[in-house]
Amino acid sequence: xxxxxxxxxxxxxxxxxxxxxxxxxxxxxxxxxxxxxxxxxxxxxxxxxxxxxxxxxxxxxxxxxxxxxxxxxxxxxxxxxxxxxxxxxxxxxxxxxxxxxxxxxxxxxxxxxxxxxxxxxxxxxxxxxxxxxxxxxxxxxxxxxxxxxxxxxxxxxxxxxxxxxxxxxxxxxxxxxxxxxxxxxxxxxxxxxxxxxxxxxxxxxxxxxxxxxxxxxxxxxxxxxxxxxxxxxxxxxxxxxxxxxxxxxxxxxxxxxxxxxxxxxxxxxxxxxxxxxxxxxxxxxxxxxxxxxxxxxxxxxxxxxxxxxxxxxxxxxxxxxxxxxxxxxxxxxx
Amino acid sequence: xxxxxxxxxxxxxxxxxxxxxxxxxxxxxxxxxxxxxxxxxxxxxxxxxxxxxxxxxxxxxxxxxxxxxxxxxxxxxxxxxxxxxxxxxxxxxxxxxxxxxxxxxxxxxxxxxxxxxxxxxxxxxxxxxxxxxxxxxxxxxxxxxxxxxxxxxxxxxxxxxxxxxxxxxxxxxxxxxxxxxxxxxxxxxxxxxxxxxxxxxxxxxxxxxxxxxxxxxxxxxxxxxxxxxxxxxxxxxxxxxxxxxxxxxxxxxxxxxxxxxxxxxxxxxxxxxxxxxxxxxxxxxxxxxxxxxxxxxxxxxxxxxxxxxxxxxxxxxxxxxxxxxxxxxxxxxxxxxxxxxxxxxxxxxxxxxxxxxxxxxxxxxxxxxxxxxxxxxxxxxxxxxxxxxxxxxxxxxxxxxxxxxxxxxxxxxxxxxxxxxxxxxxxxxxxxxxxxxxxxxxxxxxxxxxxxxxxxxxxxxxxxxxxxxxxxxxxxxxxxxxxxxxxxxxxxxxxxxxxxxxxxxxxxxxxxxxxxxxxxxxxxxxxxxxxxxxxxxxxxxxxxxxxxxxxxxxxxxxxxxxxxxxxxxxxxxxxxxxxxxxxxxxxxxxxxxxxxxxxxxxxxxxxxxxxxxxxxxxxxxxxxxxxxxxxxxxxxxxxxxxxxxxxxxxxxxxxxxxxxx
Numbered sequence: 001x002x003x004x005x006x007x008x009x010x011x012x013x014x015x016x017x018x019x020x021x022x023x024x025x026x027x028x029x030x031x032x033x034x035x036x037x038x039x040x041x042x043x044x045x046x047x048x049x050x051x052x053x054x055x056x057x058x059x060x061x062x063x064x065x066x067x068x069x070x071x072x073x074x075x076x077x078x079x080x081x082x083x084x085x086x087x088x089x090x091x092x093x094x095x096x097x098x099x100x101x102x103x104x105x106x107x108x109x110x111x112x113x114x115x116x117x118x119x120x121x122x123x124x125x126x127x128x129x130x131x132x133x134x135x136x137x138x139x140x141x142x143x144x145x146x147x148x149x150x151x152x153x154x155x156x157x158x159x160x161x162x163x164x165x166x167x168x169x170x171x172x173x174x175x176x177x178x179x180x181x182x183x184x185x186x187x188x189x190x191x192x193x194x195x196x197x198x199x200x201x202x203x204x205x206x207x208x209x210x211x212x213x214x215x216x217x218x219x220x221x222x223x224x225x226x227x228x229x230x231x232x233x234x235x236x237x238x239x240x241x242x243x244x245x246x247x248x249x250x251x252x253x254x255x256x257x258x259x260x261x262x263x264x265x266x267x268x269x270x271x272x273x274x275x276x277x278x279x280x281x282x283x284x285x286x287x288x289x290x291x292x293x294x295x296x297x298x299x300x301x302x303x304x305x306x307x308x309x310x311x312x313x314x315x316x317x318x319x320x321x322x323x324x325x326x327x328x329x330x331x332x333x334x
Numbered sequence: 335x336x337x338x339x340x341x342x343x344x345x346x347x348x349x350x351x352x353x354x355x356x357x358x359x360x361x362x363x364x365x366x367x368x369x370x371x372x373x374x375x376x377x378x379x380x381x382x383x384x385x386x387x388x389x390x391x392x393x394x395x396x397x398x399x400x401x402x403x404x405x406x407x408x409x410x411x412x413x414x415x416x417x418x419x420x421x422x423x424x425x426x427x428x429x430x431x432x433x434x435x436x437x438x439x440x441x442x443x444x445x446x447x448x449x450x451x452x453x454x455x456x457x458x459x460x461x462x463x464x465x466x467x468x469x470x471x472x473x474x475x476x477x478x479x480x481x482x483x484x485x486x487x488x489x490x491x492x493x494x495x496x497x498x499x500x501x502x503x504x505x506x507x508x509x510x511x512x513x514x515x516x517x518x519x520x521x522x523x524x525x526x527x528x529x530x531x532x533x534x535x536x537x538x539x540x541x542x543x544x545x546x547x548x549x550x551x552x553x554x555x556x557x558x559x560x561x562x563x564x565x566x567x568x569x570x571x572x573x574x575x576x577x578x579x580x581x582x583x584x585x586x587x588x589x590x591x592x593x594x595x596x597x598x599x600x601x602x603x604x605x606x607x608x609x610x611x612x613x614x615x616x617x618x619x620x621x622x623x624x625x626x627x628x629x630x631x632x633x634x635x636x637x638x639x640x641x642x643x644x645x646x647x648x649x650x651x652x653x654x655x656x657x658x659x660x661x662x663x664x665x666x667x668x669x670x671x672x673x674x675x676x677x678x679x680x681x682x683x684x685x686x687x688x689x690x691x692x693x694x695x696x697x698x699x700x701x702x703x704x705x706x707x708x709x710x711x712x713x714x715x716x717x718x719x720x721x722x723x724x725x726x727x728x729x730x731x732x733x734x735x736x737x738x739x740x741x742x743x744x745x746x747x748x749x750x751x752x753x754x755x756x757x758x759x760x761x762x763x764x765x766x767x768x769x770x771x772x773x774x775x776x777x778x779x780x781x782x783x784x785x786x787x788x789x790x791x792x793x794x795x796x797x798x799x800x801x802x803x804x805x806x807x808x809x810x811x812x813x814x815x816x817x818x819x820x821x822x823x824x825x826x827x828x829x830x831x832x833x834x835x836x837x838x839x840x841x842x843x844x845x846x847x848x849x850x851x852x853x854x855x856x857x858x859x860x861x862x863x864x865x866x867x868x869x870x871x872x873x874x875x876x877x878x879x880x881x882x883x884x885x886x887x888x889x890x891x892x893x894x895x896x897x898x899x900x901x902x903x904x905x906x907x908x909x910x911x912x913x914x915x916x917x918x919x920x921x922x923x924x925x926x927x928x929x930x931x932x933x934x935x936x937x938x939x940x941x942x943x944x945x946x947x948x949x950x951x952x953x954x955x956x957x958x959x960x961x962x963x964x965x966x967x968x969x970x971x972x973x974x975x976x977x978x979x980x981x982x983x984x985x986x987x988x989x990x991x992x993x994x995x
Contacts, residue, residue, distance in 0.1 A: 025448070026485075029448050030452065032452075033452040033455055033456055036456060037456055037459045040459055041459065041462075044423075044462075044463065044652055044653060045653045046459070046462040046463075046653055047654075047864065048462050048470075048471060048474070049462045051471075051514065051518055052458060052459055052462075052474060052478065054513070054514040054515075054517035055478065055510055055511070055514040056455060056478070056510075057510075057514070058510030058511065058512070058513030058517070059482065059506060059507060059510040061513055061898055062506055062509045062513070062901065063506065065905040065906065066506070066905060068906070069905055069906050072906060073908075077977075079977070095977050099908070100908065104489075104490050104494075105490060105491060130491030130493075132493075133981070134973075134979050135977055135978065160489050161490065162485075162486050162489060162490065162502065162506065163485045163486060163489060163506070164448075164489045
């Protein structure tokens with residue numbers, strides 16, 4: 001849409017100022033009905049028929065004002081949005097606030113797809129929101145295509161409340177961004193005993209770290225779900241997650257070079273193209289960091305120009321992941 | 335507040351409880367038509383409603399096309415068979431009603447709901463084909479509320495209770511009232527019809543322009559109102575309240591019929607005093623107006639007077655009509671000479687009928703040729719011979735008049751008028767039957783003269799060169815002791831004198847009826863009084879003489895713009911009620927604390943005040959109150975600053991915890 005391309009400074013907090021309004025399809029049908037009623041009233045000299053037609057004409061305009069009011073002075077605020085892995089849905093939490101009366105039936109829609117493989121023509125998903133108190137949270141979900149910062153596209157906020165005769169809309173430019181971690185690739189890593197020094201024990205890399213299945217917990221990434229097992233029992237049993245054991249209680253270092261070796265061994269012995277090489281290494285490291293954090297072992301990460309750990313915990317995890325996500329990207333991002 | 339989210343496409347989903355709303359809408363829109371619709375259509379429609387209702391309770395599913403399409407065609411064929419004239423009002427109403435009910439069985443998408451709701455709005459208008467009364471208007475407004483509410487349900491948040499939805503719909507309609515008034519006053523009124531209205535098939539109670547034995551007697555049973563009149567001064571005495579309707583000249587031995595005469599008025603010489611009045615005719619779908627005998631001026635309708643003294647409207651009176659009139663109860667018409675055309679028409683008698691009557695008339699004629707003497711003789715005949723006046727006259731043979739005059743001698747006004755005119759014509763005196771209404775009752779509440787169908791009457795007019803046309807009412811000469819009790823009751827109801835003290839009569843039912851009819855009449859006068867003429871008068875009062883539709887449109891646009899601006903200012907005004915409610919609670923709490931000796935300066939935030947209280951522990955504040963105040967301070971702050979504020983009820987409850995002393 002033309003206006004989505006118009007450069008407007010985005011802010012983390014926006015008050016709806018400019019509301020566009022046009023009759024909706026129901027409004028046109030309503031107008032045609034009124035016209036038919038008016039002609040009938042004229043033809044049969046129905047005095048009170050005129051009264052009814054004019055009452056409904058008045059209602060038409062009153063509905064227009066109410067539809068406008070349902071958007072006017074609404075404010076939107078971008079809240080936190082937890083980082084996601086590339087390929088997952090980035091969930092932008094937003095807060096809609098009304099300064100006065102409740103605002104039912106708001107429809108929010110992001111004005112573009114983040115993913116390029118969805119054609120522009122297919123309808124964008126709509127979030128229906130009924131703002132009944134002073135404020136309400138809602139989420140815009142977007143597919144995160146690649147690592148780095150994902151910015152929230154402009155939003156289209158529309159409503160047909162109260163009677164559906166008019167559709168009012170406004171576009172909202174909220175500055176919000178979501179950190180997207182590299183899409184993890186799970187390759188086996190070396191056993192604990194072999195890694196204390198940092199140079200890898202080549203002989204053990206072939207060994208599978210997969211150590212069995214357990215019931216899936218909500219915190220498990222979809223990537224860890226044993227989809228093959230699910231397929232075997234026809235999707236009726238509960239979901240199972242893969243367990244990885246990689247020499248449980250030691251410290252691990254994950255480095256740029258280790259990733260290169262793992263790729264050479266498991267994915268492409270003859271090497272990858274340069275740009276693919278970087279991204280794949282980041283993905284491998286992302287998978288290792290994720291698995292290590294999940295397994296609860298201490299790990300360190302060494303990238304060109306970055307080193308952290310060994311340590312563990314959410315803070316360390318997000319530090320390492322941010323480094324992977326933003327590796328060699330301009331920091332400005334958003 | 336937890337947001338209710340739905341990521342499905344809002345366009346296609348159909349809230350289930352909407353079906354119940356729509357059944358209610360369809361029912362309200364259709365119900366008043368059951369009174370006039372053929373029984374089978376009403377039955378089909380009701381059965382459909384019941385079917386959809388039961389289906390909706392079990393989980394609504396649209397009907398498959400294989401069942402639906404034959405149903406629609408069967409209904410269409412049935413209606414076509416019922417109404418031979420397609421596109422008449424009744425036909426259209428029947429079709430719309432049927433579609434409305436069948437549409438309920440096939441609700442799939444939002445589109446269907448829109449169509450149903452549009453149909454519902456249109457059906458509301460068709461109620462006015464039948465009736466303009468107060469009750470219909472209440473019903474219309476209630477139904478409009480229901481239709482609007484269902485539109486609201488379609489677009490509102492799903493959890494709203496029914497009352498809240500109705501309240502919102504009512505508020506919307508109330509806010510629409512100012513605009514309605516502007517449009518009602520200034521929208522250029524066009525006199526219909528825009529297209530030819532197919533003749534209506536519904537038989538209305540009332541005069542028919544034709545008279546056969548027993549026809550008016552049937553009307554005598556009907557309490558339906560034919561028209562109302564309001565006199566500028568005192569109403570004339572009953573003996574002069576002859577409301578002139580169709581003039582019947584052609585007689586074929588069975589029926590008396592009206593003939594078309596040239597649209598030239600007769601020569602009328604009005605005598606003082608004249609009477610001014612307004613007439614509010616109920617729709618009778620015929621062309622005649624019912625002025626007081628003899629009209630000399632009228633406005634409010636396009637009409638003309640025919641040569642035989644019938645005031646004829648150009649368009650049929652298809653809706654309630656208000657006219658201003660002046661009549662001369664005493665007048666002389668066509669003195670001196672009668673045009674040949676008229677003379678022939680008024681002497682016509684069917685050949686071969688009523689030989690005994692003709693013989694009697696010839697016999698009278700031998701003694702006198704003076705019209706007035708002959709008329710007096712005929713009246714004396716009715717008075718002196720044992721003629722009875724009854725609502726249930728016996729059946730008459732082929733020679734209707736002979737049978738009545740010499741055999742049964744029991745009849746209603748039409749028998750007397752017909753016999754009298756036949757006698758006069760046979761004796762060579764031009765005579766005709768005039769049908770109309772006699773009398774009327776004054777509603778003591780609003781002093782309108784109400785004329786019901788039961789006041790339908792037929793009388794005669796004879797012509798002599800000296801006096802012109804003269805009204806003769808042969809029914810009036812029958813002595814009271816020969817009037818049957820029912821007929822007497824029906825007659826006496828139509829006297830203004832009797833009704834004048836109706837309010838003091840003990841019958842509360844009668845009193846209630848007077849009040850209801852007066853309210854209805856007030857509504858009619860108010861709603862119907864606004865004609866194109868009144869619109870012009872209003873414009874003249876606004877300083878625009880001779881305003882055409884362009885001027886009206888200009889005024890309309892201007893007034894509508896002003897009203898819309900005012901409405902916008904009202905609807906879009908900044909409201910801070912929600913915030914104020916919380917602040918008000920905190921202020922109340924502060925006042926309570928102040929009464930307990932706590933200093934509550936305006937600059938101190940709730941949390942700061944609470945912290946200070948906990949530190950200082952004022953002696954007069956109980957520990958319980960202290961804790962309650964702290965809790966309230968926290969809630970008030972959260973309500974102000976948190977993304978998910980606590981509900982107002984919780985804050986109110988917290989306020990209650992602080993003792994009031």
